[in-house]
Amino acid sequence: MLSRLVLRMPALAGVILVSFALTRLLPGDPAVYFAGAAPTPEAIADLRRTLLLDQPLYAQFLAYLGDLAHGNFGRSLVTGQSVAQDLSTRLPATLELTIASTTLALLIAVPLGIVGARQKGSAMDHVCRLVSTSALAMPAFFTALLLVFLFYYLLGLAPAPLGRLAPMAFPPPERTGFMIIDASLARDWAVLRDAAAHLMLPALALAIAGIGPLTRVTRGAMLAVLSSDFIRAARGFDLPRWKLIYVYALRNAMLPVLTTAGFVFSFLISANVVIEKVFSWPGIGSYALEALVASDYAAVQGFVLAVATLYVLINIAIDILYGVIDVRVRLGD
Amino acid sequence: MAFAEALRDGFRRDPLTTATAGFLAAFCLLALVGPSLAVQDPLATDAARSLRPPMWQIPCGTDQVGRDICTRIIYAARLDLFIAISAVAIALVVGSALGSFAGYFGGWVDRIAMWVVDTIMAFPLFILAMGIVAALGSSMENIIYATAIVNVPFYARTVRAEINQRREAGFVEAARIAGNGPLRVLAYHLFPTAIPQLAVQMTLTMGWAMLNAASLSFIGLGIRPPTPEWGIMVAEGASFIITGEWWVALFPGLALVVVVLSLNLLGDGLRDMIDARERR
Amino acid sequence: MLTVENLSIHFPSRRGEVQALDRVNLSVKPGEIVGLVGESGSGKSVLSYAISGLLDPAARIVGGQILWHGTAIAPIREHRTIRAAVAQIFQNPRASLNPIRTVGRQLQDLAGKEQVRPLLESVRLAAGIAQRYPFELSGGQCQRIGIALALACKPDLLIADEPTTGLDVTTEAAIMSLIAELSRTQGRATLLVTHNLPLAATHCHRIAVMHAGQIVETASVARLIAGAQHPYSAELLAATPQHAARAEDLHVIQGLLPDLSGPLPPCRFAMRCKRHESDCDVAPPQLASAGHDHLVACRHPLC
Numbered sequence: 001m002l003s004r005l006v007l008r009m010p011a012l013a014g015v016i017l018v019s020f021a022l023t024r025l026l027p028g029d030p031a032v033y034f035a036g037a038a039p040t041p042e043a044i045a046d047l048r049r050t051l052l053l054d055q056p057l058y059a060q061f062l063a064y065l066g067d068l069a070h071g072n073f074g075r076s077l078v079t080g081q082s083v084a085q086d087l088s089t090r091l092p093a094t095l096e097l098t099i100a101s102t103t104l105a106l107l108i109a110v111p112l113g114i115v116g117a118r119q120k121g122s123a124m125d126h127v128c129r130l131v132s133t134s135a136l137a138m139p140a141f142f143t144a145l146l147l148v149f150l151f152y153y154l155l156g157l158a159p160a161p162l163g164r165l166a167p168m169a170f171p172p173p174e175r176t177g178f179m180i181i182d183a184s185l186a187r188d189w190a191v192l193r194d195a196a197a198h199l200m201l202p203a204l205a206l207a208i209a210g211i212g213p214l215t216r217v218t219r220g221a222m223l224a225v226l227s228s229d230f231i232r233a234a235r236g237f238d239l240p241r242w243k244l245i246y247v248y249a250l251r252n253a254m255l256p257v258l259t260t261a262g263f264v265f266s267f268l269i270s271a272n273v274v275i276e277k278v279f280s281w282p283g284i285g286s287y288a289l290e291a292l293v294a295s296d297y298a299a300v301q302g303f304v305l306a307v308a309t310l311y312v313l314i315n316i317a318i319d320i321l322y323g324v325i326d327v328r329v330r331l332g333d
Numbered sequence: 334m335a336f337a338e339a340l341r342d343g344f345r346r347d348p349l350t351t352a353t354a355g356f357l358a359a360f361c362l363l364a365l366v367g368p369s370l371a372v373q374d375p376l377a378t379d380a381a382r383s384l385r386p387p388m389w390q391i392p393c394g395t396d397q398v399g400r401d402i403c404t405r406i407i408y409a410a411r412l413d414l415f416i417a418i419s420a421v422a423i424a425l426v427v428g429s430a431l432g433s434f435a436g437y438f439g440g441w442v443d444r445i446a447m448w449v450v451d452t453i454m455a456f457p458l459f460i461l462a463m464g465i466v467a468a469l470g471s472s473m474e475n476i477i478y479a480t481a482i483v484n485v486p487f488y489a490r491t492v493r494a495e496i497n498q499r500r501e502a503g504f505v506e507a508a509r510i511a512g513n514g515p516l517r518v519l520a521y522h523l524f525p526t527a528i529p530q531l532a533v534q535m536t537l538t539m540g541w542a543m544l545n546a547a548s549l550s551f552i553g554l555g556i557r558p559p560t561p562e563w564g565i566m567v568a569e570g571a572s573f574i575i576t577g578e579w580w581v582a583l584f585p586g587l588a589l590v591v592v593v594l595s596l597n598l599l600g601d602g603l604r605d606m607i608d609a610r611e612r613r
Numbered sequence: 614m615l616t617v618e619n620l621s622i623h624f625p626s627r628r629g630e631v632q633a634l635d636r637v638n639l640s641v642k643p644g645e646i647v648g649l650v651g652e653s654g655s656g657k658s659v660l661s662y663a664i665s666g667l668l669d670p671a672a673r674i675v676g677g678q679i680l681w682h683g684t685a686i687a688p689i690r691e692h693r694t695i696r697a698a699v700a701q702i703f704q705n706p707r708a709s710l711n712p713i714r715t716v717g718r719q720l721q722d723l724a725g726k727e728q729v730r731p732l733l734e735s736v737r738l739a740a741g742i743a744q745r746y747p748f749e750l751s752g753g754q755c756q757r758i759g760i761a762l763a764l765a766c767k768p769d770l771l772i773a774d775e776p777t778t779g780l781d782v783t784t785e786a787a788i789m790s791l792i793a794e795l796s797r798t799q800g801r802a803t804l805l806v807t808h809n810l811p812l813a814a815t816h817c818h819r820i821a822v823m824h825a826g827q828i829v830e831t832a833s834v835a836r837l838i839a840g841a842q843h844p845y846s847a848e849l850l851a852a853t854p855q856h857a858a859r860a861e862d863l864h865v866i867q868g869l870l871p872d873l874s875g876p877l878p879p880c881r882f883a884m885r886c887k888r889h890e891s892d893c894d895v896a897p898p899q900l901a902s903a904g905h906d907h908l909v910a911c912r913h914p915l916c
Contacts, residue, residue: 014452022464133601137594139544141551142567142586149574149583160575233709233759235690236667236701237723237766247722248711270457274548278571288460289552292467304464308456326713 019304020061074298083302087284092177094272094283100199101206102265109211113218136212140271144205144278158201161279165194202279209271210264217260221253255326262318266311350602353595364410376559384578394580405561406588412562417542420480421535428488436496437519450486458483466554476555480542491534495527529607536600540593547589563589615641615770619677629874633659634826638900646796646803648813651823654870657806661774665701666690700768704775706755710747716758717743724765732761753784774806789816811853822846825870825881832907842903842914845882888913
């Protein structure tokens with residue numbers, strides 16, 4: 001695992017460089033913003049010195065690197081707290097949403113893909129392909145709005161898109177930050193139902209964005225496996241049909257499917273930004289949007305870096321998962 | 334050229350792709366010509382007509398300040414198409430150059446080029462586009478640049494793979510011996526072999542570029558109102574979804590989905606055609 | 614037990630309709646070992662897959678039938694109304710095994726936990742092999758597992774499709790003797806499909822010679838070696854290295870297999886045959902008796 005981390009170092013270095021450069025280019029002068037109403041020139045200059053804005057760029061970068069090494073992502077101008085703290089407070093909301101939507105996407109896409117592969121060329125297959133191609137063409141924000149219109153306005157089944165819980169609800173004691181888990185741990189079933197209801201639509205909107213690639217990969221992988229030599233051999237040995245499809249074929253097809261699921265997960269983290277806006281979800285996506293508007297350097301930097309790092313970690317996790325499933329990789333032949 | 338033959342051949346066999354191509358051609362025509370034919374002014378507000386549902390004279394209804402949505406959709410088509418095509422064109426040129434040099438010269442040229450590509454791909458692409466537009470400012474040019482930058486890796490990798498594969502091939506040797514300098518060999522002999530795969534990539538990423546631009550505008554980082562653009566129009570209509578005025582957000586969104594879907598279908602059809610050809 | 618009657622099979626392909634098999638006649642009796650010999654591309658594998666029921670769904674029977682104990686069976690296993698106890702051993706042993714499942718589990722899937730040990734023993738493998746994955750085993754070991762899996766189905770007919778191609782000579786000998794012994798001791802019939810005539814001659818009772826989708830001759834091994842009557846069989850025999858004293862003496866059969874998707878003459882060996890006459894092109898030759906249990910499909914046989 002260490003070797004994989006090392007391989008990704010150059011890219012990570014590039015990421016740090018780029019995220020620093022990007023945010024230094026952000027318009028607006030944070031010193032002016034932070035100084036409040038009717039600031040004096042001295043107050044602004046003072047603030048400038050504190051924020052190191054009067055130093056040349058390379059000095060600022062070195063200071064930045066030093067901070068990073070100490071796990072210091074700086075302080076947010078908007079919230080006044082350390083960026084690291086802000087991010088860790090808001091990250092669980094985003095993760096909960098992303099995990100829920102990836103799982104949902106898998107639950108929908110894998111059966112669709114299997115059906116498409118087993119009945120290749122049939123009407124059902126074409127329907128499945130049309131569904132996955134259409135899902136690919138729909139931007140997450142549009143799907144989200146359609147779902148809100150259908151389930152909230154027309155059918156009244158879903159709660160208003162105003163965050164993770166109903167406005168007057170008391171959240172459960174925070175243990176993991178994952179509302180579903182925390183509510184279950186506290187045995188607060190009413191809140192659990194409420195949280196799940198609020199999670200449904202945004203998770204579904206994101207899941208739809210993910211079923212496009214997942215269905216295709218499942219179908220493709222199943223088709224490839226079903227026409228492979230060992231499946232033909234197993235048919236010849238009269239292996240029971242269900243075992244053939246689900247134990248022999250599916251497990252072998254899962255390898256590319258899980259890799260794609262990992263990529264979908266990463267993609268959905270960035271698609272979160274849009275969804276969090278529509279549903280007023282208090283995750284890191286909406287945090288970043290607010291920070292962008294306020295030219296909150298540290299917060300934006302922290303966000304970009306956090307997400308890129310998450311990306312790297314997810315890729316490593318995918319590699320490891322691959323090794324677990326495909327013994328050939330694990331036993332290193 | 335063999336490639337054009339393949340296209341003609343393939344189109345004849347695959348009616349869906351041909352139909353999609355035809356639809357897109359018609360759409361481009363509409364986008365170009367439509368504004369001259371449109372009867373109403375996309376920017377004209379009329380408070381008395383605000384939030385009217387779809388009817389005969391206003392097939393898509395009016396928005397909150399009384400502008401005709403249908404007209405705005407047609408005007409927006411031109412803008413969105415322009416953004417997507419420009420972004421893809423820039424990404425194509427830069428990506429191809431990068432990929433060509435990396436694939437042909439190898440060594441440290443390859444390593445640096447791939448480092449750039451890997452860095453771009455290490456970011457969630459939408460976040461990177463967000464960051465670039467935020468840093469450079471909200472304007473059409475910056476959306477184009479941001480989308481282009483984010484798409485460069487796809488083209489660079491495709492071209493690099495194709496050229497790498499054929500670097501030592503016979504016809505390349507022959508071209509070299511005939512006295513062609515490396516740039517000529519690259520440009521006239523090697524690069525054309527990558528064109529089929531590039532064509533597939535182009536249609537696929539064009540759809541994605543459109544979605545990207547619309548998403549950026551949706552979160553307020555792109556084109557500024559009152560310019561009609563599908564993403565902003567959906568954003569403006571978002572608040573009215575909860576109160577039941579569905580047409581403000583639906584029609585622009587639908588237009589976006591239909592065009593992107595066509596581009597994706599076309600890309601898929603092209604890819605099937607090209608793969609079948611190469612397999613033969 | 615198994616009778617293939619005038620079987621003709623065609624495949625649609627991009628270049629046209631491939632006429633893979635043409636009026637193939639073959640029979641296998643309980644307990645005998647029959648060799649199916651021919652060049653690569655002669656249709657041997659198509660025939661073996663049709664009998665096993667593993668033919669590609671795109672293939673279609675355009676004539677004839679496959680009979681198992683007198684009942685017609687389909688070339689696709691899932692369409693069969695009765696279960697034909699046929700099992701096949703494949704050409705590429707490693708590719709026929711599930712790569713991410715231990716070989717012990719694979720045996721267990723077919724025959725149950727108790728049978729794993731006895732099955733491994735019957736193919737001369739140590740019981741510890743059960744914990745291994747296919748990629749950890751040698752080619753010979755994989756093929757033994759393949760044989761064990763086939764035996765687990767308790768087949769009455771075992772089809773061995775080029776079971777030793779790609780294995781070294783020593784392993785080849787070991788695998789072949791294993792197959793022959795299993796056939797002998799358990800009284801099951803075996804169909805050995807191979808391009809290697811000497812191999813078939815060593816282990817089989819009878820040999821059927823195939824060329825371009827047609828069966829050209831069937832006879833007991835002794836009769837075939839003593840006097841092959843079809844020009845192709847004779848050339849095959851002459852081409853075996855044992856007959857040549859020096860490398861230069863190696864006999865080569867002239868010409869190539871005809872393209873099975875194009876127009877074909879009634880006798881598909883006509884273009885390569887030294888005994889070709891004009892009446893060969895009129896109608897296809899039928900398999901006719903040329904002595905005791907010896908069939909030849911030729912208008913101008915060698916005797």
